[in-house]
Amino acid sequence: xxxxxxxxxxxxxxxxxxxxxxxxxxxxxxxxxxxxxxxxxxxxxxxxxxxxxxxxxxxxxxxxxxxxxxxxxxxxxxxxxxxxxxxxxxxxxxxxxxxxxxxxxxxxxxxxxxxxxxxxxxxxxxxxxxxxxxxxxxxxxxxxxxxxxxxxxxxxxxxxxxxxxxxxxxxxxxxxxxxxxxxxxxxxxxxxxxxxxxxxxxxxxxxxxxxxxxxxxxxxxxxxxxxxxxxxxxxxxxxxxxxxxxxxxxxxxxxxxxxxxxxxxxxxxxxxxxxxxxxxxxxxxxxxxxxxxxxxxxxxxxxxxxxxxxxxxxxxxxxxxxxxxxxxxxxxxxxxxxxxxxxxxxxxxxxxxxxxxxxxxxxxxxxxxxxxxxxxxxxxxxxxxxxxxxxxxxxxxxxxxxxxxxxxxxxxxxxxxxxxxxxxxxxxxxxxxxxxxxxxxxxxxxxxxxxxxxxxxx
Amino acid sequence: xxxxxxxxxxxxxxxxxxxxxxxxxxxxxxxxxxxxxxxxxxxxxxxxxxxxxxxxxxxxxxxxxxxxxxxxxxxxxxxxxxxxxxxxxxxxxxxxxxxxxxxxxxxxxxxxxxxxxxxxxxxxxxxxxxxxxxxxxxxxxxxxxxxxxxxxxxxxxxxxxxxxxxxxxxxxxxxxxxxxxxxxxxxxxxxxxxxxxxxxxxxxxxxxxxxxxxxxxxxxxxxxxxxxxxxxxxxxxxxxxxxxxxxxxxxxxxxxxxxxxxxxxxxxxxxxxxxxxxxxxxxxxxxxxxxxxxxxxxxxxxxxxxxxxxxxxxxxxxxxxxxxxxxxxxxxxxxxxxxxxxxxxxxxxxxxxxxxxxxxxxxxxxxxxxxxxxxxxxxxxxxxxxxxxxxxxxxxxxxxxxxxxxxxxxxxxxxxxxxxxxxxxxxxxxxxxxxxxxxxxxxxxxxxxxxxxxxxxxxxxxxxxxxxxxxxxxxxxxxxx
Numbered sequence: 001x002x003x004x005x006x007x008x009x010x011x012x013x014x015x016x017x018x019x020x021x022x023x024x025x026x027x028x029x030x031x032x033x034x035x036x037x038x039x040x041x042x043x044x045x046x047x048x049x050x051x052x053x054x055x056x057x058x059x060x061x062x063x064x065x066x067x068x069x070x071x072x073x074x075x076x077x078x079x080x081x082x083x084x085x086x087x088x089x090x091x092x093x094x095x096x097x098x099x100x101x102x103x104x105x106x107x108x109x110x111x112x113x114x115x116x117x118x119x120x121x122x123x124x125x126x127x128x129x130x131x132x133x134x135x136x137x138x139x140x141x142x143x144x145x146x147x148x149x150x151x152x153x154x155x156x157x158x159x160x161x162x163x164x165x166x167x168x169x170x171x172x173x174x175x176x177x178x179x180x181x182x183x184x185x186x187x188x189x190x191x192x193x194x195x196x197x198x199x200x201x202x203x204x205x206x207x208x209x210x211x212x213x214x215x216x217x218x219x220x221x222x223x224x225x226x227x228x229x230x231x232x233x234x235x236x237x238x239x240x241x242x243x244x245x246x247x248x249x250x251x252x253x254x255x256x257x258x259x260x261x262x263x264x265x266x267x268x269x270x271x272x273x274x275x276x277x278x279x280x281x282x283x284x285x286x287x288x289x290x291x292x293x294x295x296x297x298x299x300x301x302x303x304x305x306x307x308x309x310x311x312x313x314x315x316x317x318x319x320x321x322x323x324x325x326x327x328x329x330x331x332x333x334x335x336x337x338x339x340x341x342x343x344x345x346x347x348x349x350x351x352x353x354x355x356x357x358x359x360x361x362x363x364x365x366x367x368x369x370x371x372x373x374x375x376x377x378x379x380x381x382x383x384x385x386x387x388x389x390x391x392x393x394x395x396x397x398x399x400x401x402x403x404x405x406x407x408x409x410x411x412x413x414x415x416x417x418x419x420x421x422x423x424x425x426x427x428x429x430x431x432x433x434x435x436x437x438x439x440x441x442x443x444x445x446x447x448x449x450x451x452x453x454x455x456x457x458x
Numbered sequence: 459x460x461x462x463x464x465x466x467x468x469x470x471x472x473x474x475x476x477x478x479x480x481x482x483x484x485x486x487x488x489x490x491x492x493x494x495x496x497x498x499x500x501x502x503x504x505x506x507x508x509x510x511x512x513x514x515x516x517x518x519x520x521x522x523x524x525x526x527x528x529x530x531x532x533x534x535x536x537x538x539x540x541x542x543x544x545x546x547x548x549x550x551x552x553x554x555x556x557x558x559x560x561x562x563x564x565x566x567x568x569x570x571x572x573x574x575x576x577x578x579x580x581x582x583x584x585x586x587x588x589x590x591x592x593x594x595x596x597x598x599x600x601x602x603x604x605x606x607x608x609x610x611x612x613x614x615x616x617x618x619x620x621x622x623x624x625x626x627x628x629x630x631x632x633x634x635x636x637x638x639x640x641x642x643x644x645x646x647x648x649x650x651x652x653x654x655x656x657x658x659x660x661x662x663x664x665x666x667x668x669x670x671x672x673x674x675x676x677x678x679x680x681x682x683x684x685x686x687x688x689x690x691x692x693x694x695x696x697x698x699x700x701x702x703x704x705x706x707x708x709x710x711x712x713x714x715x716x717x718x719x720x721x722x723x724x725x726x727x728x729x730x731x732x733x734x735x736x737x738x739x740x741x742x743x744x745x746x747x748x749x750x751x752x753x754x755x756x757x758x759x760x761x762x763x764x765x766x767x768x769x770x771x772x773x774x775x776x777x778x779x780x781x782x783x784x785x786x787x788x789x790x791x792x793x794x795x796x797x798x799x800x801x802x803x804x805x806x807x808x809x810x811x812x813x814x815x816x817x818x819x820x821x822x823x824x825x826x827x828x829x830x831x832x833x834x835x836x837x838x839x840x841x842x843x844x845x846x847x848x849x850x851x852x853x854x855x856x857x858x859x860x861x862x863x864x865x866x867x868x869x870x871x872x873x874x875x876x877x878x879x880x881x882x883x884x885x886x887x888x889x890x891x892x893x894x895x896x897x898x899x900x901x902x903x904x905x906x907x908x909x910x911x912x913x914x915x916x917x918x919x920x921x922x923x924x925x926x927x928x929x930x931x932x933x934x935x936x937x938x939x
Binding site: 045048049050051052053054055056057058070071072073074075076077086089090093094096097098100132155157192195198199200201202237240241242270271272274276277348349350351385386387388390391392393395396397398399401415416417418419420421454455456457458 | 511515517518520523525534535538539542552558615617651656702703849851854856857859861862883886933937938
């Protein structure tokens with residue numbers, strides 16, 4: 001299926017081999033992750049092909065734990081002799097680290113069952129079967145629709161279709177072995193409209209899925225990009241004030257990501273989260289329930305086992321406003337006297353660390369139009385910029401653009417504003433949750449409204 | 459020290475048997491279906507890092523990454539493929555794949571590979587940190603830990619890391635040019651936690667450059683960096699809510715250059731202007747900033763994080779004046795864009811790795827000093843913001859709208875720096891802010907090497923610099939009305 005990049009050896013066999021070599025070199029405990037992939041990217045701009053990229057890649061990450069001393073090495077040179085030397089070097093490197101009683105592989109009773117991957121819908125053979133010409137036509141249709149959607153669209157930054165067909169394999173020295181294939185496809189477009197004084201208004205939209213059948217209609221992606229550009233024509237900077245702020249679903253998703261980054265065992269033991277000491281306490285409005293679910297079929301955060309081989313499971317972060325708890329991998333769980341929540345995420349070059357999988361803010365019963373009608377005055381946010389969030393304090397301050405709301409309607413576009421508050425207050429201040437749940441990558445949220453935030457403008 | 463191009467050529471020849479005969483063969487394959495131009499980019503990169511957490515070494519990491527990227531250019535379209543194997547068959551397949559951007563057939567032209575020399579290197583690559591013993595690096599981390607803890611009793615924890623990279627690149631082009639570079643890079647990061655009761659503040663500091671271990675004597679010390687992080691974390695404990703609204707802002711020398719990088723630099727990258735998607739498109743020769751403003755991008759500054767001897771298309775880096783006394787003079791050019799504009803490449807073609815295509819990118823971007831003194835500038839402000847250090851920023855290239863997170867800022871009242879402020883954001887528009895630069899000081903400083911620039915998902919190390927500058931009005935995103 002995807003083993004062609006590895007010249008006849010499966011990803012799992014390579015991971016197993018690395019574990020054996022490390023054991024032979026004296027490793028006490030070790031695990032190896034192998035990620036293979038074939039990637040392609042096609043960009044079409046103004047009807048012409050701008051980029052065609054195609055390649056296969058493979059990488060191996062080895063973690064060695066020598067009586068609590070950890071080393072992590074990564075390589076793409078997998079020739080037998082090179083791999084042997086690599087394993088020896090990793091074992092030797094562990095000597096630099098200090099012994100850490102909490103370092104170690106998971107208890108085998110926690111292992112996931114790797115045979116269970118198929119129902120999770122991570123792999124679509126139709127993506128692997130797409131030809132270059134088919135990919136070009138998808139991108140071309142998307143860009144053409146963006147250009148044709150409105151005469152005020154004068155330019156585009158192109159439409160890009162990317163696919164990836166890959167496999168993840170993990171093996172450890174305590175007997176865990178697992179692998180699963182995964183595919184992804186994404187289509188993105190940026191349309192540009194010209195505003196007064198030479199200002200350009202870009203509009204961006206995308207669809208990213210694990211299967212071709214779920215990919216958004218290419219023309220629809222292009223038309224939405226065009227609409228988002230045209231909608232911003234004539235945008236102005238409003239006066240500084242305090243008003244209700246409505247987040248469209250894509251923007252509400254960004255709040256989930258901030259919260260999830262604070263809800264990890266990693267942030268907790270570092271003392272770097274405002275959520276410390278708040279487990280079991282009211283955090284958000286009772287309208288808010290947030291779930292992290294790696295078992296939802298066909299999503300970007302879906303996985304049958306985590307980055308350490310632990311079985312994945314659904315974790316509730318916030319239940320009707322109450323903060324239920326943190327996400328843990330084995331290290332942070334041991335360190336804090338907790339249990340792993342199956343949330344280890346691992347790159348080739350880095351230690352496992354707890355992170356969210358698929359984050360969902362459960363939808364409410366309100367239609368988004370009704371939510372808007374019920375907002376006499378406020379800001380409707382369609383774009384956020386900058387990294388103004390402090391996980392240690394929850395302080396939040398980001399650049400924003402969108403629309404000014406007057407009399408329950410979108411009155412005019414606004415830009416160059418800043419919205420600020422504290423995430424704890426913002427979550428507590430959510431006074432409306434709509435029913436329009438939408439997915440963006442590994443997170444989903446509906447339209448929400450926060451009772452009041454500071455909006456900085458003129 | 460040998461010539462960096464000669465050193466790179468020797469490295470790939472000795473280690474992987476990649477020589478002019480091999481590159482010529484592969485380039486012929488790349489151009490076998492037509493195409494105007496082809497290039498091979500060989501890369502071998504070693505990264506290592508030691509991570510320090512709360513008084514001990516948490517882990518040691520080491521990554522070796524190597525591969526070849528092949529690009530075939532036809533007009534303004536590119537075909538790109540890469541391989542992680544230096545095996546001849548794998549490399550030939552990559553060249554064939556990249557060639558598919560063209561549909562024709564022709565007898566591949568013979569390539570006459572000519573090795574070029576760089577001349578004097580802008581950095582010492584003969585004594586990389588990667589060659590130092592681990593114990594020497596751990597000692598630096600220990601020093602940082604001790605310094606942070608003794609700075610203030612509220613410092614509950616110090617996390618730190620020391621990272622090094624040594625990168626060999628070799629570029630072979632279809633015009634015959636064969637050139638390379640050896641690029642060392644180090645990075646020291648610290649993160650200090652100040653805890654008073656339930657109140658926690660984390661502050662980060664970092665530095666580095668294209669140097670070896672001598673960085674910690676010649677530029678700064680682990681103690682200085684750690685104390686600086688600790689100072690900022692403690693400062694934040696007592697910081698007041700920032701005002702919201704439009705105010706005069708004094709940008710301090712050094713790190714404020716990141717504002718220039720985001721707000722102006724990206725819009726001057728030639729790819730956006732070639733496609734007409736930048737707000738600076740078609741404006742060369744026109745005023746785009748206050749006459750006090752001269753902006754330069756210079757890839758030749760000795761040992762700086764953003765410097766390169768040659769860019770990733772094999773063109774020598776240079777000193778490029780982008781804006782001179784407020785007038786737009788030129789863009790940052792890569793090969794494709796320079797052909798489009800009919801100008802010389804400016805040595806600005808960069809990529810994250812062999813897996814990535816080249817784009818015009820910045821190196822070290824800064825504003826030249828003016829005549830004022832920083833003291834006079836601050837004295838001239840009745841009520842405003844003094845912005846000193848930043849955690850990052852973002853720009854919308856097509857219209858220049860930007861935001862910045864300011865991690866150290868103060869209120870200016872009656873010409874004096876007073877209360878430290880928290881959660882300060884600066885939000886505005888690049889061209890608008892540059893037109894509102896009313897005073898420029900004589901205290902230009904290049905920031906320590908901590909900045910990484912992201913574009914299209916590709917990260918490259920950059921430098922930024924700035925003198926103290928007064929901007930008559932920027933929107934400040936605070937919470938206090």
